[in-house]
Amino acid sequence: MADDAHGEAVTSLPIGGNLSELRERTRDFLTPAKLGERQEANFILAISEAANNVLDHARTPGVLVLRRYADRVVAEISDEAGTLTDPRAGMTAPEVGSRRGYGLWLMRQMCDEVEITSGPAGSTVRLVMRCD
Template sequence: MRIILRFDERSLARTRHVLLSAARAHGLDGTRLDDFLLAADECVVNAVRHGGGEGRVVLWCADGVLICEVSDRGPGIPERVLAGTSLPPSVEPGGRGIWLMRRLADEVAFTTGPGGTVVRLGMRVSPPARELAALDAQPGVTARPAGSVLVGRGVLGEPLVELLHGDVPEVQVVLGDPAE
């Protein structure tokens, strides 16, 4: 299963809910879930703040790793910012998002330039979750493939399709290989 959603400032809360539901469905919980959500949120907020006001998240699980790829069409991240590995001084505003991502996620990769930025976060899940089985295991969730849309009830009790399509400008839930 692959989730693709577009986001902007108005849809940040809904984007966080989708990331939370998907991460839980893939087996993250406790501190690992918290770390993943904070790292992913930093990516999303940075895309809105520094990357043109909107972006796209693609989320999938491959080989026991939950991958969250956030992209934007902003001006790119300056090399000096990516080169820094230390926590910025407390007197400097901002600059902690990339530092946090690197400490919270198991894997972080940046591809950036004048046409935009792609940040790929990876978080190992143990044991590797099977998408539909993991969704079915959540309290109150019943899921089944219906074409390329996942139909069911989310962990918050909202219909999953409604959860995904609420305020978010564009969401696709694709069952199958993320490379397709």
């Protein structure tokens, strides 16, 4: 973990097959943040879902970058495949009975902000949770 030029704490974690370890390391990073218990649980679940999407859909290396500010925490989940290209993905709930499509919708329900970007370097899902 390091501090960047703006004074916030930042860490980078590889996305591999062990999402349990990724969740635990994320929880450790978030501990100093002033998140409520429910906020922390929702944020970790959203990050885990985004990381799982990297493993399921991108099938390329992925990385989680976490930033902790005084008033918010930010997670950027990136992959090299760039298959997630719709910035509005997850804006509406999946069809009733659908077996897939809940992940991005749930992220949008659990986080204060969700942004999807893509380009030549791949796709990134940026999640923001404001501190209490």
